[in-house]
Structure formats: structure tokens, C-alpha cells
Amino acid sequence: MANFIDRRLNPKDKSLGNRRRFLKRVRKHIKKAVDASVRERGISDVDQGERISVPAEGLSEPVFRRASDVGHRDYVFKGNKEYRSGDRIAKPEQGGGGAGKEGSDSGEGEDDFVFALSREEFLDIFFEDLELPDLIKQSMKEVQTFRPQRAGYSVSGAPNNINVARTMRNALGRRLALRRPNQQEVRDLQERIFKLEAVSSPTAKQKRELKNLHDELEEVLRRQKVIAYIDPLDVRYNYFQQQPQPNANAVMFCLMDTSASMGEREKDLAKRFFVLLHLFLKRRYDRIDVVFIRHTHNAQEVDEEAFFYSRETGGTVVSTALREMMKVIEARYPPSEWNIYAAQASDGENFAGDTDTCVDLLNSEVMRLCQYFAYIEILDEAELKLFQGEENGMELWRGYRRVKEEWPNFAMKRIASPADIYPVFRQLFAKKMSGAA
Template structure:
């Protein structure tokens, strides 16, 4: 029985399986290089293109070649005055006549991939996914909007396309030879002239002939309608699914005196990264900035990050302001609500319990996800980085984290910690059980 092998998709002298394995290896190398570059570079550079070097090792495709130490071969090398039979000809780069100096040898990184902004972000966010990204009702119910999709032979009378209908009618009348009105008018004019002249045998015969022709043309005009149902065309509209998932991101930050420029800079980088992540998954994303000391207020981005304010620290005021804004502008039935809070952990002594009440009471039921990032001193990272000990706010939020799976909290001490923490917060997770 004959065996057919389909190689139509294979390029010349290439094997498709090997080629796909090479692309998979290259993709993993690209992802690793992007992660290294972003980890060691500035976070703002994530939103730009990158040139990624691709190491030569492991990128070549498997090939078959003759074993030089087996078999018998005879070669005729014209112009040879150096070697005699039995000599081994050295390869370039291995010494001898063909060796090259270290300065002109091929480098380890043979080529580079120049990645655009979108490609960089795709690689970086490939294995990240916000838990419970879109609500269940938004996954099951889609909004549709009509999109022009040509013409149809059936439809609503309000959707008749007059131009296309008349073009079809005109083409059909020409093809079937429907008599035109000027032809009938010409025959009627001739009949009127003949009937006004004295009758004779020839005139009467001409009148009969013209009347028969007039009747034939009128019958044909009636059989071939000016506009036939087969000519009518309607505008066709296909329903196009429209993502109706909208997200709002609340940025909460302490701006009291304990939050210096270093702390604000780290918070801003985390907020920028989270906002960038959300905008790639929702068609519409809004951002709300709430800053607080002993009182909270909604501000613009410039005021949020750069304007100073004096006062104590009462975190619950920011949570209350967030709840008020949600009730006024962002109903949970229409918006996916995300919150990111940055603080150094400082809070009024008796206010942490109030924060727990606000989160347990309503906010965590409204939020898709709540991320709390506590910014600590670099000198304290080896003490508090892997322990549950910390400020009163950290201990209070630990109780919230135990009850609500959509609440996560981490510590940040330096810019290099932001990406690992971000990946921990938003890494793919198994389906989380709903809290009681």
C-alpha cells in the first residue's frame, strides 16, 4: 500500500517539526531575556521596544553530515601545494592555516530579535492572569452591535438598498430586452399621423401592423417588470460581539510625612504596571486616585504623586472614600473593580480594626481583586521580607487575606522587588473557592 507524506507546508530543505521546535526554543529564550532586561533596567522601559540577543547555542536545527573519521573518500583539490595524501585539513577557528584570531571570530550571540512594544508586553504577560478576570455574567452574556456585511436578498423593508436594487433592475431589463417607453411613444406618434391621413389600403395595413407591434411591446413590458422581487437587495448586518467588560482601578496611597520620595516612586511604578496590565485585558479601563493622610480625597494623577500634604495617617478614610465613589459612579453589576493600595504600614492606633470592618463588610464583595503593597526599608527587608510580623496595618490585613481569596498582600523594599511581587500577586492560580 502506498504511503503519502504531505510536506507542502515545509520550506525547502527544512523539516517542519524541527522548525517548530526551534521556534519554541527561541520563544523561551526571548521570554528569559525580556525578564532579565526588565528586572535589571528601568520599569518605564517595559512600555517600549527591546533588542533581544539570541545565543547561538541550542538554536541550530538537527542536520545529517558525513562522519569524517569513517568511510573512504577521494578528493581532488586543484591548486594544492601544501597538503599531501593523508594530511588532515584543519577547520577555520581550530588552529592551522584556517584559524582566525580572537578578534574576528563569530560571537556567541549570532543574531538579535528586535521586539516591538506589543511583543515585549505579550511575552512578559504571557503567563500572568488576574484571578477571576471577568465576572461570570460577563463571560456568558455578550453585547452585540450591527456591522455591515454586504447585501442580502431578504430583509426588513427599512433596510432596502435603493442603489443596489436599481442597478440589478437595470441590468435585468437590459438582459431581457424590456421595451423602453420612447419606443412605444414613437409607435403611438406614427399611428396618430397615419390615422390623420385619408385612409387607403396601404395606410390601413400599416395601422394594423403598428397596432399589433404596440400590443406586443406592451405585453412584453408587463411581463418584464420595471423592478422585480429578484432585484431587491437589503443591507445586511451581522451581529458583532463587543466586549462589554469595563474595569476601574482604584489607586490608594498614604501621602503623609512618613511616605517619602522613595516610597512614592515605588508605589507609582507598581500602579503603572498594574494599570498597563488591566488595559490589555479590558476594552475600557478607568483609574481613580485616592490619597489620604488623616482624611482622604479623590485627586488627579499629578496631585496624587507629586503634591505633599501634612497630617496623620488614617487608612480607613481612603477605604470609605473608595466605597462612596463605587456607589456613586461604578456599580459592581457593570464594572469590574480592582484596587491597589500602597503604604508604609503606618496607621492610627485604633484605625486598623475599622479597616477590617470596611473590607469585610462590603468592599471585598465588590472588588474583583484587592492588592496591598507595603513598602519597607531596604535595611528591614531581611527581617520582615519573609515573616508575618510587622505593623498593625499589616497584621490587620493578614486577617483579611485569610478570609478573602481575592485579597493579596506583599512587601516591597527596592525597585527590583516590584516585578517578582507583581508576578506573585497576579500569577495564574487554580480556581479559588468562594468564601462563605
């Protein structure tokens, strides 16, 4: 049995295997630090790395120690050059040997161990318990990934890629061109030699013929050795080229009420949710298109700057945003080629009677095309306490509850502060536990 040790150096001479084992060992501390960091930092900085501090006790390892209840024992350990058994060691003077430092008020103490998480490690831990629902559609439009495909033959390659048929064909052609003797010729010469050697009293002619046959057999055997049955030049390998393969695409529709009732606080909370959702989708798809649709009593597709920062006046008619979304899907994003996600942010206000129109549009058209539709209602703290329970809420909330009952890929939550965004986000995309009832 052979053991192979990979001693190749990683960047900055760090062992990737050791780092993975370390992260696994202190995962509880890392997860706690990552969650705390995410709550403190801005959403735009979520995909950056982080410096993690792990308490020293979290790095302790199990060790064997001598039992303390087996009597008093004195030891002089190996390597000691100054003391012998029975010597008394004086206490160090003030200021020497590390003295002069203030002690801990709780006994011994150690510094925490600090190390840096890379961006990928940080995001892996942050997203480890999240999962997008129904990732089943494959886009046939954008080419981003590659797959090996047969592309002829090569004179070099791995042994498992040898093409036996092509190799034997090349060997046969080379043997015919160089006139390599075959085994039938060797057997014919050996039979003639055997017959002549069986003659009890051969004539001079037979003796000369026998000698010539021995010489010819020796030459034939020599040519067989010189001209190999299969030469390295004959060997051919199957050659593969990396051919582009279709990859999954997604489009994310951001719908937001920009009427006067949506102030800067509401828009800021909506932006944080949209940015986090986009970051999460970007982890699952190589290409993400984002479409911003704002609405008051009219809806229009705008760029990100106008979506978050322009001010508009007017009433609120939510159905206009859903109709505008359907127009964009029909024009640019056919459902057979795109995974469609939608996130809507509102304060819950809507024009009287328009909520029923929104429910009809969602049930009859929008939800049939969407992989997922997330609705967040932005309230203040007083309203959040007032509307406790899903059955209570504004008119739009009560209407969307009917949609939620019909479609499992429709989710709705309320938020009132930045601290609510992450729990809501995790609830919307919580991983389904295997084996759950």
C-alpha cells in the same frame, strides 16, 4: 488532496509564519532576555519593544554528518574549478582572505543573532504566565466591540449565506412574469402528439394538427431553455451588519498614604507598582478608569500629579481612604457595570485603633465589591529582614492578615527595592496551574 500556500507579503516583506516559528524555536533565549530587559528599564518604558540577542549556538539545527570513525577519506566536492584530487593548498598569507583578525581565546566563535521584538510580542512574552482572577463581570455601559447581526438581503455574498426561500420566491415571480412554460404544459403536448401519432391512417386535418403540435412543443422547449428556472438575478444572500456589543470595563483604585512617613523612595516604589498594574489591566480591558485617592488623617480623590508629587503633613488614618473609595464607587462605578480593582500602598503605619475599623470596612463592604484587592507594604531592607514571616509586621499588616484569611481575592506583599516589584507582582497575579491540588 490540494495544498494551498499563502504567499502574501507581510509588512517589509517578512513572513509572519516564519517569524512565529522562529520565536517559538528560540523562546527560552527570548524569555531570558525579556526578563533581563524588564529589570533594567524604567516602568514607563515597559510596553516598548526590545532588541533581543540570541547566541549563535541557539540557532543550530540537527544535521546529518558522516561518522568520524569509519576511516580516513578524501573528497573533492562538486563545483570546484581550481583543484584536483592530490593537490596541496597553501596557507593564505597574512592580511588576505580575512586574516589579520584576532582569534578567540576559546577556539571558534560566532556573532550573536540580533533581532527586534515588537511591542505586542514583548508584552505577550512578559505577561505569558500572568492571569487576572475572576474575570466574570460584563459591563453593559461602554460599547467597543462588534458582532454580526442579520440586516436583510444582498445580491452578493458567500455561498453558505444563500437564502433559499427568498431565492426561490424571486425565481417564481420572474418565471410567472415571463410566462415560462412549466412541465405540465410539456406533458400535455406530448400526450396529444402521442395520440395523433397512434392513428393508423390520419386525415389531412390530423396531419396539420400534428405538425402544429410539434412546432408548439419545440417552441415550448425553447422557451424553457431561454428562461432559466433559477437565474443569477434571483439569488439572494443573507446580509449581516457589524452591530456594537457591550464590552468589559474596569476601574482601578490607587490608595496611598501620603503622610510625612512616606518619603520619595516609598512613593517611587508605589508608583512603579501602580503603573505596572495599570498596564496589566489595560491588556485585559478596552477601557480602564483610574481613581487616585491619597490620605493622611483625611482622604481625598486627586489627579495623578497631586497623588505622586504633592507633599502633605499629618497623621495616618487608613480607614478614611477606604471610605472615600466607597463614596466614589457609589457615585460613579456601580458594581453591576464595572469590574473593580484596588491597590493600596503604605509603609504600614496607622493611627492606634483604626486598623480594626479598616478590617471591618474591608470585610463588610469593600471586598464584596472588588474583583481583587492588592496591598503592598513598603519597608526598608532592615525592616524587611526584621519582619520575616507573615505573622510579623506593623499593626496594619497584622490586621490585613485577618482579611486575607477571609477573602481569597485579597493579596498582600512586602517590598523594599525596585527589584522586588516584579516578583511581587507575579506572585499577586500568578496563573493557577491546571491540575494543581
